[in-house]
Amino acid sequence: MIVISFTLYLPGLADSSSLSRQGQAICVTGAGGFIASWMVKLLLEKGYTVKGTMRNPDDPKNAHLRELEGAKERLTLCKVDLLDYESLKEAISGCDGVFHTASPVTDDPEQMVEPAVNGTKNVIIAAAEAKVRRVLFTSSIGAVYMDPNRNPDAVVDESCWSDLDFCKNTKNWYCYGKAVAERAAWEVAKEKGVDLVVVNPVLVLGPLLQSTVNASIIHILKYLNGSTKTYANSVQAYVHVRDVALAHILVFETPSASGRYLCAEGVLHRGDVVEILAKFFPEYPIPSKCSDEKNPRAKPYKFTNQKLKDVGMEFTPVKQCLYETLENFLNMVQYFGKFLICRDPIELIIVSK
Numbered sequence: 001m002i003v004i005s006f007t008l009y010l011p012g013l014a015d016s017s018s019l020s021r022q023g024q025a026i027c028v029t030g031a032g033g034f035i036a037s038w039m040v041k042l043l044l045e046k047g048y049t050v051k052g053t054m055r056n057p058d059d060p061k062n063a064h065l066r067e068l069e070g071a072k073e074r075l076t077l078c079k080v081d082l083l084d085y086e087s088l089k090e091a092i093s094g095c096d097g098v099f100h101t102a103s104p105v106t107d108d109p110e111q112m113v114e115p116a117v118n119g120t121k122n123v124i125i126a127a128a129e130a131k132v133r134r135v136l137f138t139s140s141i142g143a144v145y146m147d148p149n150r151n152p153d154a155v156v157d158e159s160c161w162s163d164l165d166f167c168k169n170t171k172n173w174y175c176y177g178k179a180v181a182e183r184a185a186w187e188v189a190k191e192k193g194v195d196l197v198v199v200n201p202v203l204v205l206g207p208l209l210q211s212t213v214n215a216s217i218i219h220i221l222k223y224l225n226g227s228t229k230t231y232a233n234s235v236q237a238y239v240h241v242r243d244v245a246l247a248h249i250l251v252f253e254t255p256s257a258s259g260r261y262l263c264a265e266g267v268l269h270r271g272d273v274v275e276i277l278a279k280f281f282p283e284y285p286i287p288s289k290c291s292d293e294k295n296p297r298a299k300p301y302k303f304t305n306q307k308l309k310d311v312g313m314e315f316t317p318v319k320q321c322l323y324e325t326l327e328n329f330l331n332m333v334q335y336f337g338k339f340l341i342c343r344d345p346i347e348l349i350i351v352s353k
């Protein structure tokens with residue numbers, strides 16, 4: 001497989017504290033994934049030593065990590081299965097912090113629930129044994145938002161929890177798995193005396209560092225190839241992948257940080273998304289008609305990201321995030337002429353220019 005490199009706008013992240021981070025080691029689980037790759041990149045840029053876990057370090061889909069600045073000197077890739085406690089224990093030992101980001105991202109209950117829940121428990125137990133200073137768990141808005149009884153005008157914040165029965169009844173196994181995993185993380189952390197902090201990102205977009213396309217990026221790539229003729233009458237909250245990675249680092253580095261942190265920049269109706277994309281990329285067949293012309297336009301929900309702003313987070317505007325996502329992807333398309341997106345299990349989309 002070819003590893004793709006492309007030009008990105010990246011804010012300078014080196015800072016005067018990087019000296020004090022030298023020697024501090026962070027274990028990032030699922031290091032080759034979309035969000036985790038950004039964590040590894042930013043941690044290396046900030047001077048940390050990183051141990052990245054993955055099921056197969058030799059898989060070419062993880063090769064981009066070895067190209068990151070500082071990787072040669074301070075990145076180790078470890079073969080770890082979340083359900084194999086001994087392999088996790090070895091990777092986590094000697095680390096000051098753990099960013100537990102690995103998780104299946106699927107609505108297949110068999111693939112989702114056990115690795116998400118038992119894998120998370122294993123991470124917290126191994127972190128307790130290794131006496132790490134703090135564990136960051138990448139949860140999700142899926143563990144926060146799915147509650148049919150919440151007043152639609154209420155502000156979604158860190159006190160909200162998804163209703164497990166509702167997730168089950170609607171077969172939303174991803175949200176179910178993430179909510180149960182987060183609950184388990186809190187329980188085990190309390191029992192074992194682990195300092196746990198949780199980040200709950202909304203749908204994450206932005207430039208890919210890896211050569212494969214993950215599930216959340218497909219959310220907007222589907223508008224590029226003409227196969228989607230209309231947009232849905234629904235809303236979605238978005239955040240930039242670099243901000244998600246940075247949020248984890250900020251709360252790791254803030255001694256007083258605690259609890260959950262909702263990581264969201266803005267909520268848009270799909271109509272707004274396609275309008276923004278069409279302005280930036282007029283040459284693509286981005287839909288302009290809503291699939292539902294009968295019902296009133298869905299209203300964006302209210303949320304607060306104040307808790308993260310209070311620890312110094314500055315969010316990338318959602319418009320820029322949409323632009324960077326497609327610009328990065330189209331650079332790849334231009335490079336190859338044609339690009340095949342594979343989504344587990346068998347969804348294929350061909351984008352050509």
Ligand SMILES: NC(=O)c1ccc[n+]([C@@H]2O[C@H](COP(=O)([O-])OP(=O)(O)OC[C@H]3O[C@@H](n4cnc5c(N)ncnc54)[C@H](OP(=O)(O)O)[C@@H]3O)[C@@H](O)[C@H]2O)c1
Binds near residue numbers: 036115
């Ligand atoms: N992307 C979003 O919009 C979004 C939003 C909110 C929260 N999140 C959360 O953020 C995290 C990363 O998401 P992402 O979008 O970056 O996903 P991704 O690119 O698909 O990465 C997921 C990572 O998890 C690992 N993984 C998957 N199943 C596993 C299993 N059974 N055992 C061990 N490792 C496994 C994979 O590693 P291998 O190389 O071993 O396959 C992969 O590196 C997940 O916890 C997800 O729930 C994502």
